[in-house]
Amino acid sequence: MSETTSVTNRIPGSRRYWYVGLGALMITWPIIFGNFWARIGVGALMWIGLAQSWNMIGGYAGYLDFGHGAYFGIGAFAAGIAMVQFGYPFVVGFALAIVVSIAISYLVAVPTLRLTGAYFAIATWAFAEAVKQAALITGITGGTFGLSLPRSPDTFIGVALPFQIGETFFYYAMLMLCMATMSLTYYLFERHEFGYRVKALRDDQDAAESLGIDTTRVKRQVYVLSCVVAAVFGSVHAWYIVYIHPNDVLATIITDRMVIMALLGGLGTLTGPVVGGLLVFLLQRLSSVFLGSTTFYLPLIGILIMITVLFAPSGIIGILRGEIDRNDVRQNVKDLGEKFNLL
C-alpha cells in the first residue's frame, strides 16, 4: 500500500465506527459524566501526552532520558512566573514555556547527547535534580513557598471571557494538547522521513551516519521537541492546579511515571504511551478513590513492569499485536525457575 494513501482509507470499515464512537465519547465526556470524571479525564490526557513526549526521545530515539520531568516543571514555572511575578495572562506564560524549554533543552542537549546509555541517563537525572534545587532556592519561583496562580476569566488572554475556566475548560484544553501531540508524533515519527532517521540512529548510529544522517543534529531536534511538549503540558497543569511547588512539579516521580507508562505500553510505538498512560494513571487514581489507598497501585505497577520486562519487552502493544513469541516466554520462565531453584 502506498505511503501516501490517506489515513482514513487505511482504517478498515468496522474499525472506523469504533474510532468515530471513541471520538464522540471524548468530545462529550465532561458533558455526560460531570466534573469528577472530567477531572479524571484531564489527568489521563495529560499523562498520555507526557508519556508520549518521553516516548519521542526514550522510545523512538532510544535515549533514556531520566531528567525529562524537569521540563514539565520548567513549563509550569515559566507560566507561573509570567502570571504571578509579571502579571501576564496565561497565553504569554504558555508562549514563555515554549521559548524557555527550547533554550534550556538545547543547552542541555549539546553536552549530554554526546553520552549514551547509562551515562546519558545519569547526566539528565542530575540536570533535573539541579533544576529542582535551583527552583527551591530562587526567589522568582517562590522558593520553598511555591507560587499561587490566578484563575479568573480574564487570566487566559487578558480580557474577561464569557465562560468559567473550570474542569470542562481544562478537559478540552488537555484534549486538544493531547490530540496535537498524538498527531505530531504520528506525522513526524511514523510517516515522515524524519522519524525514519530517528529510528535509524536508535538502531545503528554508525550506519545512520554512513547514510548521510547528521545524527548529532537529529538527536538534538528530537530532544528539544520532546522537552517542549513536556513543558507545554507543564504550563497548562500549573494553571489547572493553581498552586505549584518545586517538590511537586519538579519531582523525580514525574519522570519515573513517564518512563513506566511508555515502557508498559510499548516503547517507540504511537499507541503504547496511550495504553500505558491510561493504565498507570487509572490504577493510581481509581485505587485511591475506590480503595482509599494512594500507594496500592505501586506494587501492582511493579509487578506489571517485571512481567513486561521479562516476557513482553515490546509492551502491551506488542502483546496485542501478537509479537510475543510463546517459546521466548517459556524459555524466560524456565531460566527464571532455574535461577531461583524452583524447577
Next chain:
Amino acid sequence: MTDKILQTTDLTKQFGALTANDEISLSIDRGEIRGIIGPNGSGKTTFFNTVTGFYKPDGGSVHFDGKEVTGWKPYRLARRGLGRTFQIVSPFKNMTVRQNMLAVQTDDGRSREEKRNRAEEIMEFLEIDHIANNEARGMSGGQQKLLELGRVLMLDPELVMLDEPAAGVNPALESRIMDHIHELNRDGTTFVVIEHDMHVMKTLADSVSVFDSGSHITQGNFTDISQDDAVREAYLGGTTAEEDGVPI
C-alpha cells in the same frame, strides 16, 4: 573532474602503540573496481573507517573527487557521494525495507516524491521490491546485504566501499550481488571492495591492493598479485590462488 576518485597520502591511524594503518598511499581511478585483500588484522577495515570519517587519522590526507576531505564527518562524505557498507550487516531492524531506504538523507534537492520513486527503482533493481513492506529484522542475511547496498545507492554515490559483500551469502545470492556490482560499475560507479573470497575477488576486481600489518604492500591485477611471493607469504599461506582452487 579528476581521474582519481579517491587518493590517500601517507594515511596513518594508531590505536595506542598499535599502528593499524601505516602511511598508506593509495589511489583509486574513477570507474574501476578495486579489491583490497589481506590477513585479519592487516588494517583493511580501519582503512575504510578512516577514509569514511569514522576514525580521525593520526597523519596523512584523504582526497575524494579532487577535494581534501580528511577528518570530514561520515554523513558529510556520504552526502558528497562516498557510500559504504559494514562488515557486520546493519539494517535498521525495526523499520520496513522501504523505510530503511527512505531514511537515507541527501542534500541534492530531490523532492520527497522523487526520493520515493528512486527508492522504488532501486528496490526493483535489487529485486527486493516484493518485500518492501516487510520489517528488516525478518529478512535473510543475503537480503539484508542487498538492502544495505540499496540504501547506499540512495545516495547516488560516486564511490562505494563494500566491506565483505559476499560473506555469509549463499552462492546464488553471491552471484546476484556480483552482477549488481558489475552493472552499477558499467553505469559509472567506482567500487572498493574488501573480500576474503578469492573467487569473488578474481571475478570482481580490476586491480587488487594487498594490506599486511597495517601497510599497503603491493598492488596489481589479480593474476600478478596471486603469484607475488610477498602476498603468498602474507595472505595465501605460501600457496598461489590457483593451488588454493581458484583458476587463474
